[in-house]
Amino acid sequence: MKTKWSMKSKSLTKCLAVLSMSALMVATLAACGDSSNPPTAEEAGKYEVTPGDPFSAYKDEITVTMGRVTTANPKLPAGDTYENNAYTRLVKDTFNAQITDQFEANGEDYSRQVSLAIASGELPDMMRVDSKDELKELVDNDLIEDLTAIYDQYATDNIKQMYDSYDGRALDNATIDGRLMGLPATSLDSAPTMVWVRQDWLDLLGIQLDVDGDGTISLDEVEKTALEFLKRDPGQSGNPVGIPFVNTLNTTDYNGSAYTMLGVASTEGAFPQYWMNGEEGKIVYGSTTEETKQMLGIMADWFKDGIIDPQFGTRTFDDITALYTNGQSGIAFGPWHIPDWGLISVKQMDKNAKFSAYTLEDADGNVNVAHANPSNQFIVVRKGYEHPELAVKIVNLFYDKLANDKDAAATMPEAAKYQETGVDGSTRPFNIEVNSATSLLDDYSDVVRGIKGEIGLGEVRTTESKNNIGSIKTYLSDMDTDDATAWSKYHSRINGVGLIDKLTKENKFVWMTPTFSGTTSSMKQTWANLTKLEQESFIKIVTGSEPLDYFDTFVSNWKKQGGDQIIQEIEDEVASKQ
Structure with a gap:
């Protein structure tokens, strides 16, 4: 039986037989090769100093065109x-590969x-696609390389x-x-959604949350605290506001759970927008369950009592952030890292601002959470590009070598x-993240041990963790510091990730594994209308313009x-698939 490679070799031999100049070999291999098969290490050896080496440079400079996902404020130094x-210069120095952007855009x-x-x-030779549908379309039209080998x-x-x-879950999603x-x-997995509460306000009003110190609080405690903040206006804003929520209300991404009701839903065992096994x-569909109906009933009661922002449904994301910055609201639902980019604005306006992080427990004392859906971001390689292995090598360089080199500064x-x-990660050739499932808590362990002096900086796994250790030490030496970055890193890592670490070790999480992510034909x-x-x-149910039983009409x-x-x-x- 002939293998694809044996047939391919004969094709290459036939093509090469008509050539008399060895200098044309590389070009001929690219032209005569069967692009339906990825190059083997032997074939790649025509181009690389050491074929098959994850970090091998190319003998002659190669070029790669990119589709680049940008961000509004990449924080690049002047001239870059x-x-x-x-980062692109690192690719050139390491692989002798020059990156040229075919297009750059955001959102x-x-x-x-x-x-x-x-269409x-x-x-471009390489780009990121942001849905499984796009990946399937590229495959169906034979536009991208098979990267298996x-x-x-x-x-x-x-x-x-x-x-x-x-x-x-990760590789299967791209297969x-x-x-x-x-x-x-x-x-x-970056669950749970946390309840971030102004600790300086709690201290001022003599309110003590989480008396048993287990990191969890009840809905009742949130309600009572919110009402006290409204009544006594500890931010002295003159116009205190209840808890703000975005009008989309829900998300299936804990990293994107800022100002959503994912945490409230968890107390009822509800998982809106998730696809689950019944x-x-x-x-x-999690948004159509009885548990979600109960959750909406709680939200409707909160709205009626003023616990929820009376302008819910009309506020923009920036409007909501401004309520915290202005001292009008002191309870925020959000992910572990919200101090780094959202609540940091509160510190910049109020030197005394401090937050504590909690999460909500259900009536049985459990913290109900969902495993992350596989990412629907994929790096693809154009069919026929001569160096598809470069995509894997770039991933090696940034998510292994740079991330783990303890001597990266040298x-x-x-x-x-x-x-x-703090230059934004979008400036790397691939605007994606590739981490191990335990990396968040692994990094937290390094940071804590580094702060305590149990390990030296040379033993810390990542450059980011080294920087965080320095920032957190700055904060611990002066908790009234004006250094907002030091403040944010302490809050996000020690308070935020520290809570995840604590609940993980104490086995407090009750996990739900989604059964499906992505889209169907x-x-x-119909999905936009649904x-x-x-x-x-x-929104109608929460704001009271429709009764709770309207939920049944919605489901129908x-x-x-x-x-x-x-x-x-x-x-x-x-x-x-079964």
Whole structure:
């Protein structure tokens, strides 16, 4: 039986036979090769100093065009750009590969650029796609490389261990028909949503939360504290406001849970917007369950009592942040890292501001949380690009070597300086994160031991953790410091991640594993309308313009307008994988 490689070798031999100049060999291999098969280490040896080496440079300079996801404030030093910065220069120095951006964009603009590239078939050599649908479309149209063999040959042991730590959830999500068609970003479990409360206000009013010190509080404690803040206005704003929530209310991403009611939902065992296993193998949409109805009843009571911001439903995200900055509200629902980018503005306005982090427990004292859905961000390689292995090598460089090199300041000084000064991660060639499932708590352990002097900085795993140790030590030496970065790192790591670490060690979490993420064929036509229906229905219930029983009308409409069809498609897809 002929293998694909044996047939390919004969094709290459035939092509090379007509050439008399050895200088044309590289070009001929690229032109005559069967691009449906990724290069083996032997083939890559035509280009690389050491074929198969995860960090091998190319003999002659190569170029790679990119589709780049940017951000509004990358914090790049003067003169540096997305195309020419410490990170792209590191790629050039390490691999002899020059990066050129085919397009740069953010948000919806980036999505449009990707859509145009797919529609025209004129893809950059590498780019990020942000949905499983786009990945499938690229595969269906034979536009991207199969990375299965390339990944096996080139990924470092550390990178493979990182992906494997998700028990298959990460790589499986990028696998179509048994082939790895993209390099997936990873999604850490970063649950739970936390309740961030102004500790300086609690102290001022003589309120003590979490008397038993287990890190959890009840809905009743949140209610009473919110009412006291409204009554006594500890921020002296003259216009105290209840707890603000975004009008979308829900999310399936704990990292994106700022100002959502995901934490409130957990007390009822509700998981809105998640796809879950129901009875007898049936798929259930979390927003349509009885538990979600009970959660909305709690929110409606809160709104009626003023515990929720009276302008709920109309505030923008920036409006909500301003309520905290102005001292009008002192209770915020959000992820462990909200002090780094949201609550830090409170410190900048009020030197005395301090927050404590708690999470909500249910009636049985449990903290109900969901495992993260696999990320729907993938790095793909254009079909026919001569160096598909470069994508894996870039992942090796940034998420293994740079992340774990304890001497990065000496070996990669420019890149290490970027990390130290907080240059945004989007300036790396790939705007994704690749971490092990335990990396958040591993980093926390390093930080705590580093602060205590139990390990030296040379033993700390990542440059980021080294920087955090310095910042937190600055805060601990003067808790009234004007250094907002030191304040934020203490709050996010010691208070935020520290709570996750504590609850993990005490086995307080009750985990739900989502059964599906992504989209189905009918979702493309109906999901936008179903999402609008859900959001508008929930707002009406919370604000009291419709009674709680209106929830049953919502569920009925949701099913009729496409929900039942989507559930059938998900059940079929799940069954096909079993």
